[in-house]
Each structure stands twice: as structure tokens, then as C-alpha cells.
Amino acid sequence: MTATDAPPTGLQAERRGSVLLLAVDRPERRNAIDLPTATAIAGALDTFDADESLRVAVFTGRGGIFSAGMDLKAYTETGDRPIDPARGGFGIVRQPPRKPIIAAVEGAALGGGFEIALACDLVIAGEGARFGLPEVRRGLLASGGGLLRLPALVPRNIAMEAVLTGAPLTARRCAELGLVNRIVADGAALGAALELAAVIADNAPLAVQASKRIVLEAADWPHEEQFDRQEAYVEQVRSSADAREGAAAFLEKRRPQWRNR
Template identity: 45%
Template sequence: MTRTTQAGALVERVGNVMVITINRPEARNAVNSSVSIGVGGALEEAANDPEVRAIVVTGAGDKSFCAGADLKAISRGEKLHAPGHEDWGFAGFVKHYVDKPTIAAVNGTALGGGTELALSADLIVAAENATFGLPEVKRGLIAGAGGVFRLPAQISQRLAMEMIFTGDPISAARALEIGLINQVAPEGKSVEVAIALAERIAVNAPLSVQASKRVAYGVVDEQRAEENDRWALSAAEWDRLALSEDAKEGPLAFAEKREPVWKAR
């Protein structure tokens, strides 16, 4: 096993499997530009290395897979994307298509951007203590990193809309029941189980696996073509909401530890 450290991420090789770990446990693996650089750069490395047959993405520690965007970095005026690679999207991952199968090993809380990271992977293994949810409506925002259209595409639309409208989280057991994830692993074992799943993929003909992924997603020019209009709509709605009073009230109420007062304007 080989291990390298990039900005914001730890990269390991286990046979033909690359394991990418968001390495900010002190910030519950919240995403800043260093995470986007590290994860996005590792995906590029994996895409260009014929020895890599599958990719596992996880977060450092056992409590938090990813806490979403780093709000402290945002408050300082910092950008979250990888400079020069804004097209990779949130965490260098959500819009960063690679032909090789990706597995999210969710090792704890995955709310907001954390759930959106998981939704961006092809497969999901979650520890028993994992939770998923899109709480953005509780903050006057929307899940702008793909969550509002990928969740209804991956589970029953009615269940997805309930999660999106309420913002309430669900457990790993519930996520398995509704088909959001592939497997539940014992606490602390999500990466181990995800690697085992990746190894089951890695024994197959790599070009066949990659071609199958492209066809399954309707990939054209390294983009999931059917998502292009949804990304544009999501960005437009985000920009419109960002100008509203409610979008300012949500984060302020959270910071002040009080219930928000919505004005619908």
C-alpha cells in the first residue's frame, strides 16, 4: 500500500483501488479550496493511471464523512473550488466525471454537501452511525451541489421530495431501506467494506466497466449530458435565492442559535 498527501486530502493505493480521504478532521472534513484541490487532483491522477480500476472516497475519522461547505472559509471571502478547475464543482468531485467507478465510504455524518458528495459517487457504503440529509431549506438555501436533482433520480421521487422539503436527516438503516445506499458497514469499517466492493469491481475487464459506466449515465464529452440543464437551473435558482432576505436570515439564525424568522422575500 502506498500513501501520499495532497492539499486537503490523503491518497492511498490498495492494489488497484485508490482511496481518497478528505483530511480535515478538525473541521469535520468541511470542504474548502484545499479539499477541492486534493480530491480533484487525485481523481485526475486516478483517471490517467491504468492501474487504478476503482476509487473510494471517504472522510478522516469515524464521526463525520463531510460537513459540507466550510462556512468559516466562506465568511473570510475564500473560494471553495479548486482554482482553475471550477468545472470540477464542489469538493473537486460533484461535477468531475471519471470513467472509473467511484464508491463513497460514508463514515459518519453526511449532511448538506456531504450527502451531495455521496450522491455524486456511483456506489455508497455507509457505516451504521452514518446519517444523510439535505438541510439547506432550514437555512434559506437549496442543495446547489446537485442534491436537489440527483436525490430524486436515485430514490423514489416522493421520498426524495420529503427529504428535500423537510430537510430532516435519515439513518443509514433507512437509507438502505429506500435504496439510497448499497451496504451498511459496522461503525469504523465503512472504508474496509468499500475497498472490498471496489476489489470485486477491479477484477473485471477495466475497459468494459468504464464503457458500461459511460452508457449508463449517457456520457458525452466526459459530461453526464442529461444533467447539464439541471446544473444550469440549479445555479440560476441559487443566485436568485442568494439575494433574498431569507438567505441572509437562515445562516444568521443558525449562528445566533435561534429559530429563523422567514419573510418569503
């Protein structure tokens, strides 16, 4: 395991084979995100998207806490909000990576922390994890995607209660609602997320990325146009060298050698 670069302030970025591990490391601030950390997250995701050898990312927080969201102390002292011009709040919520990203959540994922998890494609949580949008209790709005993504993922009234009360949801409740893919013992979320990332990374990268794009974009496609609109993505993958390699590997009973083309 080697670091992709010297760890930037507030963030550790580590390459583990074809998986990029991003870990917020600000335990003294409960892994709250300040502007330098948001900038580092955005830069790491830019690297992730551009590097063909990296196929899946895992996002987590060190010290048993996912993230308490925006660093309010830094905000009150400097007025700087943790927003990247391109990727938005916390360096991710406006423009998540085009490749799959998994949240490994331990402890609190509150405010922007919950919004980061909502921006990820999959969520693995320790059984003691808590998810919430307490912004209304602080005179703020959950404008980092909480008010937009949560109602799209759970029933309207459940989302409404969460955003109007600011009360947290347990990992078990989030799993019941479909927000969490798997619950594991406390302390095991990162290991489980890395195992899941390895499974995804073994698959054809072009097919994985196109599949993610269709799932996300199809929600806005008119029903009668959905098959036509996905055809451009399907044809690009179907005509790729990796599609031929996948078929050949299946017939020859060997592991495919993906070339990302």
C-alpha cells in the same frame, strides 16, 4: 501501500494496488470541504482517470465523519466556494470520474457530503451514518447535485421532503430507498468498500468503464434508440484484446491478464 503524492492539504490520497483511496482529513472542521481541498480532490480524480493501473477509487472521511459539506467558516471568511472549474463543487459533483468510485460513509454525510456520496457509483455505510441536505436551514440551496440527483434516485415525494425539511435520513432508510448498497457495523465501512473495490478491480477495466458509462447515459436515451446507441460502446469492448483474453482465460481455467486494450 504508498501515497500517490505527498498528501495535499485536507486530503490523503493513497494507492492500494489498483485501488485509489481518497480520504478527507480535516477532523477539526468535521471534514468540511474548503477550496484547497476541493482542488486537491479534483486533481486526485484527474490522476485516477489518467492512470490505467488504477481501476477503482474509494472516497471516505477520516475520524468517523464522512463530510459536513462546504466549509462555511472558510466561506464566510474568504468568500471562496469549494468549486473546481472542471469537476465542479467539492472537486467531484459536476464531473465524477469515468471509472467506478465507491463512497465509504461513517457518521455524518450532510449537505455537500451527501452530494459527494450521490456523485459516487456505490455507497457503503456504517449503521450509524446519517445523510441529509440541510441547506434550506442555512439559507442556501443543495446546488451540488442534491436537487438534481436525489429526485432521480428516489421517489419524488421522498426527495421533496428531504430537501424542503433538511432533516437527515438514517443509513437504514437510505438502504431501503436504494441509496446505500450495504450497511456494515460502525467503523467497518472503509474495509467493506475496499473489499468491494477489489472485486470490481478484478474485472476487465474496459468493460467496467463502458458498463458504467452506458448505465449513466442510457437514462437520457430515447427508448427506441437505446440498443443502437449502446452498440458503439459494446463493439469497442467486444473487439478488444481483453475480450479475447477473457474468453481464453475462461476456457483455460486461469485468471485473466487484463491489458486495458
